[in-house]
Amino acid sequence: xxxxxxxxxxxxxxxxxxxxxxxxxxxxxxxxxxxxxxxxxxxxxxxxxxxxxxxxxxxxxxxxxxxxxxxxxxxxxxxxxxxxxxxxxxxxxxxxxxxxxxxxxxxxxxxxxxxxxxxxxxxxxxxxxxxxxxxxxxxxxxxxxxxxxxxxxxxxxxxxxxxxxxxxxxxxxxxxxxxxxxxxxxxxxxxxxxxxxxxxxxxxxxxxxxxxxxxxxxxxxxxxxxxxxxxxxxxxxxxxxxxxxxxxxxxxxxxxxxxxxxxxxxxxxxxxxxxxxxxxxxxxxxxxxxxxxxxxxxxxxxxxxxxxxxxxxxxxxxxxxxxxxxxxxxxxxxxxxxxxxxxxxxxxxxxxxxxxxxxxxxxxxxxxxxxxxxxxxxxxxxxxxxxxxxxxxxxxxxxxxxxxxxxxxxxxxxxxxxxxxxxxxxxxxxxxxxxxxxxxxxxxxxxxxxxxxxxxxxxxxxxxxxxxxxxxxxxxxxxxxxxxxxxxx
Numbered sequence: 001x002x003x004x005x006x007x008x009x010x011x012x013x014x015x016x017x018x019x020x021x022x023x024x025x026x027x028x029x030x031x032x033x034x035x036x037x038x039x040x041x042x043x044x045x046x047x048x049x050x051x052x053x054x055x056x057x058x059x060x061x062x063x064x065x066x067x068x069x070x071x072x073x074x075x076x077x078x079x080x081x082x083x084x085x086x087x088x089x090x091x092x093x094x095x096x097x098x099x100x101x102x103x104x105x106x107x108x109x110x111x112x113x114x115x116x117x118x119x120x121x122x123x124x125x126x127x128x129x130x131x132x133x134x135x136x137x138x139x140x141x142x143x144x145x146x147x148x149x150x151x152x153x154x155x156x157x158x159x160x161x162x163x164x165x166x167x168x169x170x171x172x173x174x175x176x177x178x179x180x181x182x183x184x185x186x187x188x189x190x191x192x193x194x195x196x197x198x199x200x201x202x203x204x205x206x207x208x209x210x211x212x213x214x215x216x217x218x219x220x221x222x223x224x225x226x227x228x229x230x231x232x233x234x235x236x237x238x239x240x241x242x243x244x245x246x247x248x249x250x251x252x253x254x255x256x257x258x259x260x261x262x263x264x265x266x267x268x269x270x271x272x273x274x275x276x277x278x279x280x281x282x283x284x285x286x287x288x289x290x291x292x293x294x295x296x297x298x299x300x301x302x303x304x305x306x307x308x309x310x311x312x313x314x315x316x317x318x319x320x321x322x323x324x325x326x327x328x329x330x331x332x333x334x335x336x337x338x339x340x341x342x343x344x345x346x347x348x349x350x351x352x353x354x355x356x357x358x359x360x361x362x363x364x365x366x367x368x369x370x371x372x373x374x375x376x377x378x379x380x381x382x383x384x385x386x387x388x389x390x391x392x393x394x395x396x397x398x399x400x401x402x403x404x405x406x407x408x409x410x411x412x413x414x415x416x417x418x419x420x421x422x423x424x425x426x427x428x429x430x431x432x433x434x435x436x437x438x439x440x441x442x443x444x445x446x447x448x449x450x451x452x453x454x455x456x457x458x459x460x461x462x463x464x465x466x467x468x469x470x471x472x473x474x475x476x477x478x479x480x481x482x483x484x485x486x487x488x489x
Contacts, residue, residue, distance in 0.1 A: 007041035020044060055107030059148065061141045066148060071161040072131045073109065074102035074179035074245075077260060078123045099123060102179050103133065104163045109175055112137060112148045129180070132159045172215035174253050179245040181255060185211030185218070186270040187237045188347070189368040190230045191332055209233065209263075210347075210368045211241070211255075212272030217347060217368070220244070221256045222263065229263045235370060238270045239263050252366075273375060274345055280322035282351050282359055290325065290361060291345040292318035293374070297481045298459050299448060300334045317456060318344055326354060326457060327361040333369050340481050343374040355452045356441075438483060439473040442466045448482060464488040 008020050020041075027040035035043070053059055053068050076099055083094040099119040101112050112135060114122050127133070134156050137148040166173065169183045188210040196204050207222045207230035220241060222230055233239065243261040247254050257263060277288040296317035305311050314334035317326045327346055329336065338344060348367045354360030363369050438458050440451030445466050448459040451474070460474050462485040476485040 003038040004041045007038070007045050011045055056103070056105050056110050057107035059110065059139050059146055061139050061146055063139045065136065065151075066139050067134070067136045068105070069132065069134055069156065069159055069161060070103035070105045070112075071163045072101055072127060072129050072133060073104045073163065074181075075122065075127070075129060076100040076102075076179055076245075078119060100179075101127070103135070105161050106163065109178065110146055110148065111142060112150050112153075114150050114153070118150060118153070127153075127155070131155050132157075132161050134159070170215040171211070171213050171218045174218060174246050174255065176246055176248055176253060179243075181244040181246060182240060182242055183211070183213075183218075183244065183255065184238070184240045184266060184268065184270060185213045186272045187233050187235050187239060188212050188217060188272065188370050189235060190233055193227045193231060207231070211239070212270075212274070214271050214273070217272065217274070219249075219252070219254045219366075220263070221247075221254050223256065223258045225259065226257045226261065226263065229257075233263070233265070236372070238266050238268050240266050250366075274347055276320075276345070278322040279318075279320050279325050282325065282361075284351055284353060284359060286351050287348055288351060288361075289345070289347045290318070290320070290327075290349055291343070291374075292320035292324070294338060294340055294342045294344055295319045295324060296326075296456065296458070297338060297340060298450060298457070301444075315457065316344070318346075324456070325359060325361050327363055327369075329363050329369060331365065333363055333367070336369055336371070338369075338371060342371050345370045345372055355457070434478045435476070436478050436483060437473065437475045439471070442470045442472065458483055460485050460488075462488050 004021055004024050005017075008017055011020075023044045024037060024040045027043055028035060028037060031040070053066055056068060056070060059066050059068065078097060078099050081096045081098070083096050097116050097119040099114045099122045101114060101122065102109060103112055104110075121127070132155065133153050135148065135150060136152040137150040139146055139148050141147075167182065169178075169181050171183070171185070174181070174183075190209040191207060193205055193207045196206065198204050205224050205227040207227040209220050209222070209230045211218055211220055222228075241255060241257060241261065241263055244255045244257050245261075247256050274289045274291070276291045279290060279292065282288055282290070294316055298315040300312055300314040302310055302312045312331065312334045314329045315326050316329065316338055317324055327344075327349065329338075346361060346363050346367060346369050349361040349363050350367075352360050352362050438451060438453070438460075440453035440458065442449060442451060444450035448461055449464075449466055451458050451460055451472065458474075459482040460476075461482055462474065464472075464485070466472060466488070473489045474483055474485040475487040476483045478484075
């Protein structure tokens, strides 16, 4: 046996020996006698090993060519495009065709592209979801990471790739590049439809909603004719996304719905219980999920942005069993119907430095804000009473004839004013009779005045002419989260 045969025998390759031998002879000739047959054979073997990858995770855009085995987990739509002509004005531009296919193995998942005749064969059903393919193609950087442009692909009925093809996904199952995704979830938030201009001059439409299930949550982007679903669905509705596809934005996975997909209401109770961070454990600069009872609400305020547009924000304060924090609701979230005694869950809140070095949670475009039922381990009536008492610095309660806390967190329906029942109406009725004294710094002058004592803020209805930064003491009755001031000093 010759040296070429010896090197070939050590290779694990599907390249025929005759092709390997011819490549060795070509290499000897290219190097002009600088390499003998053994050296050339070793060089060709090294090149072949570079092409053969042990898994999708090893594929790199720098490879000239890659060969790998993978299972088909999703097949996209056939897309056509016009190729440029050869310059002859009489020639019509050629029509190109491409189909993107999602494949996976035990190490990862990526997109492969079939062009022209091969694309048509995919559309004709020669390749189906679940097939195992032997693929040879050219890796390159794509929109969502590494993609492979297919040169050759064939079904291998004897090969096994241990990848589960799912009919229905949970949020925790999503990964970049997945397509044909069906996912059931609970609507956590929605927004309005936005329009934009495409490069071809047409107008596009897009809207977002956020879904949650027992494994997590995901932002859903709805395109064009599907965008209206965001305005048609109410929070807490159970829906199923059909034929979605997974993309990435700012490091987070999103589920997109285009012309093939749909978002349909379903008659199924889907639980979403976010794992929240205790308010007392929040740290400056982190992004966190928090939840608690509403102990204070401020009116919505509008302001002018640098670009001339108008923005809006509303502050509420929520409390859990460890502490309380002010939450700034920006944009459309400022219009949410949030009242005293509601239980609110806020996801993806940015923890920032607030007034007088106090922490503040900012609920921006990435956040969801949901008014929901408190979990079973939420603070009870005693915690609610503590939540709504004016215990901050410079604050004292002169009279309090009952529990003014978040009675809706209690388990009973007792009529006792100091008990845990009664809900939001009882809370409001008790708040009507509460006389308070509050000392703080003016952080908003106008209607209403907003005071901050370093621990909490209070909105004050008063005709007094107050200046920003002025420290004042007000006395009056607490109604619907505001102090109706009788005295201002």
